[in-house]
Amino acid sequence: MNDQTFPPHGLFRVAAVSPEVAVGDPRQNVDSILEAIAPLGEADLILLPELGLTGYTCADLFAQLPLLDAAEEQLLRLAEQTASSDQLVVVGMPLRAETSLMNAAIAMHRGRLIAAVPKQFLPTYKEFYEGRWFRAGDAGDGPVVTIAGQQVPYGTDLLLRYGEAVIGMEICEDLWTPLPPSSFQAVAGANVLLNLSASNEVVGKAQWRRDLVVSQSGRCIAGYVYASSGPTESTTDLVFGGHCMIAENGQLLDQSRRVGDGELPWQGATHAMADIDLQRLQHDRQVIGSFDDGRRLLPHPFRFIDVKAPDTGRQSSASSSESDTATPSSGSRVSDHRSPDRPPLRRVIAQPFVPSDPSGLAARCAEIFEIQTAALAKRVSRLSASSPLVIGVSGGLDSTLALLVAVKACDQYDWPRSRIHGVTMPGFGTTASTESNATELMRVLGISSERIDIRELSLQAFRSLDHAPLGIALTEGMDAATLQQRLVQTDAGEGDLVFENVQARLRTFLLMSRGFVLGTGDLSEQALGWSTYNGDHMSMYNVNTSIPKTLVRFLVRYAADHYxxxxxxxxLHAIADTPISPELLPPAEDGTIRQETEDTLGPYELHDFFLYHVVRNGFTPEKILFLARHAQFSQAYPAEQIEKTLETFYRRFFANQFKRSCVPDGPKVGSVSLSPRGDWRMPSDADRGPWKG
Incomplete structure (x- = not known):
């Protein structure tokens, strides 16, 4: 499995560090660097700021041989001091390259200097004056540079391969240009982009900087690691913020404090550290086919430098023309922190479809309601004005949500609410409370309504099929009320599919005999096949088709509070608190719901977690279980329950694709959809061998 490669589970741990700086004193700066990175032994990669060995603000001192000689000497010392670790360390320094002085990023690993990448865009405007001291790197530079007597791969065309990580480097201004080098690096294969920076603070710049980092990570479908120098740089004219950030595919994973953030007075170094999920990035790049289209725009081929990955059971199979130069001896060992079971250094969201902060949740619910309403309005606009919108109202969550969307659409487009025709169809599993909720809901919303008791029709169907529901023989003269009484007193055991399916299909038959039917089934039910084929599985249009079960409850509550x-x-709040049930098996003798869906399937909270990581990220079962162990669910689930529920998810997900292959139209509202016409095309008879534990 890929989970056995480096890094474990594809989680590449990176740290962006801004140490204290002694301007012009490389020895002190290396001391500060070593002190700052000492607590960060869990990181696989350490990124330090632009010109971090000397300080960014040395100005004309960059032309002094003592400074340049000291920088080279201390670079070797830093490499030697970090040689016992598997960490990849990247630091900025002034680099002599033939007759030029370059502002460069230097990568080192296990005591070896493995790559040098020059800055390509030099700011020489306003407060910046780099063109006075440095030359910009370009494609005409030679392939190697001599640093302290060592031949080191050099150029703007270098990428580092470190296990599953492919690393590109750019420096400060490079990101702020119309065509950042990192964009080309990403298209060439880099999934982790580094920026060594010296960014001063002025009013409003921090937000712009953060937006650039986050948006570039999203545009490149990559991790983006940013480390800036801090306020111990010279303050002759500027103050540098010490801002460190880590982003992944459009999301900020972590950031340090910075000058101007309103926190306590500045003390010491700053850093940010997080895990970048390389497997998720790889999945997204494979799915988004247009990503690779940019390869034809690459200005030049890229060279790959192989870095020896820690031995986690399999070695990297990557090869490179530079590997003999860059690969150190094979005696490296895996640090304990690189165990496949190390806790992830990123928040594992237990309910990925539900924002955790109240404001974000409210905004999400409002947006979803608008999408559902607009979708339904377009479809209804194609119908005659006299065509009723028929919906089966059970008093449960899903039908309530669909009904609220229909009501909202009628209100927004000046259609009478009476155009909505709600039908409640009590059967052998209906409880008094849910029927009461359904009847009251239709009344207070002002829609037209109808009650059709399906028990007598179901009894006729059982007789026609010569079926004994739950093992009860249908004697001559037995009516529906008598059968209901017998059913309540009968142990449902493992259930009775014929008994359940007859009721579900009768309800659909009655609804479709009335007019244009609005479906109510949700995304989670589609994933698990928790519907009766040609029963609640079918409708004319389904506004809930991509709403996961964990979000339905919040949407109903949002409607209760806002509409x-x-x-x-x-x-509506009472309905939101109702246990989830199809109400097809008889209730308990006290009249309460006996057939709770989660008792059969397992918690929907777990199923939605699995659904997200299977469909959205394409993760392996091993990785999903690993993430589930570190997620903070609404309750503590035993490991055995999580594993059993995942097995149930895979088994039902593969077995029920035939139902998803012919679902009604409905609007996509989030990143996960199972529409066979859009997001999810899967053979109905696929084998799940690789997904078995």
């Missing part, structure tokens, strides 16, 4: 007042809101 409905008083008794209406209280009723």
């Amino acid at each position: 409905f007042q008083g008794r209406d809101g209280e009723l």
Whole structure:
């Protein structure tokens, strides 16, 4: 499995560090660097700021031989002092390259200097004056440079391969240009982009800087690691912020404090550290086919430098023309922190479809309601004005959400609410409380309504099929009320699919005989096949088709708090608290719901977690279980329950694709959709061999 390669589970741990700086004193700076990175032994990569060996603000001192000689000497000392670690360390320094002085990033690993990459865009405007001291790197530079007597691969065309990580480097201004070098590096294969920076603080710049880092990580479908020098640089004219950031594919994973953030007075070094999920990035690049289209725009081929990955059971199979130069001896060992079981240094979101902060959740719910409403309005606009919108109202979550969307659409487009025709169809599993909720909901919302008891029709179907529901023989003269009484007193055991499916299909038959039917089934039910084929599986249009179960409850509560007042809101909150059930098996003798879906399938909270990581990220079962062990769910689930529920998910997901292959139209609202016409095309008879534990 890929989970046995480096890094474990594809989680590449990176640290961006801004040490204290003694301007013009490389020895002190190396001392500060070693002190700052000492607590960061868990990192696989350490990134330090631009010109971090000397200080960025040395100005004309960059032309002094003592400074340049000291920088080379201390570079070797830094490499020697970090040689016992598997960490890849990248630091900035002034680099002599033939007759030029370059602002360069130097990468080192296990005591060896393995790559030098020059800055390509030199700011020489306003407060910046780099063109006075440095030359910009370009494609005409030679392939190697001599540093302290060592021949080191050099150029703007270098990428480092470190296990599953492919690393590109750019320096400060490079990111702020119309065509950042990191964009080309990403298209060439880099999935981790580094920026060694010296960014001064002026009012409003920090947000712009953060937006650049986050957006570049999203545009490049990559991790982006940014380390800037801090306020111990010279303050003759400028103050540098010490801002360190780590982003991944459009999301900020971690950031340090900075000058101007309103926190306590500045003390010491700053850093940010997080795990970049390389497997997720690889999945997204493979899925987004247009990403590779940019290869034809690459200005030149890239050279790959192989870095010896820690031995985690398999070695990297990558090869390179530079590998003999860059690969150190094979005696490296895996540090304990690189164990496959090391806790992830990133938040594992237990409910990935539900924002954790209240404001974000409210915004998400509002946006989803608008998408659902707009989608339904377009479809309804193609119908005749006299065509009713028929919906089966059970008093449960899903049908309530679909009904609220229909009501909102009618209100927004000046259609009478009476155009919505709600039908409640009590069967052998309906409880008094859910039927009461359904009846009251239709009344308070002002829609037209109808009650059709399906028990007598179901009894006729059982007789026609010569079926004994739950093993009860249908004697001559037995009516539906008598059968209901017998069913309540009967142990449902493992259930009775014929008994359940007859009721589900009768409900669909009655609805479709009335008019244009709005479906109510949600995304989680589609994933698990928790529907009756040609029963609740079918409708004319389904506004809930890509809403996961964990989000449905929040959407109903949001509607209660924002669109409905008083008794209406209280009723919606009561419905939101109702246990999830298809109500196809008889209730308990006390009248409460006996067939709770989660008792059969396992918690929907777990299923939605699995659904997200299977469909959205394409992760292996091993990685999903690993992440689940580190997620903070609403309750503590035993490891055995998590594993059993994942097995149930895979088994049902593969077995029920035939239902998903012919689902009704409906709007996509999030990044995960199972529409066979859009996001998810899967053979109905696929074998799940590689997904078995």
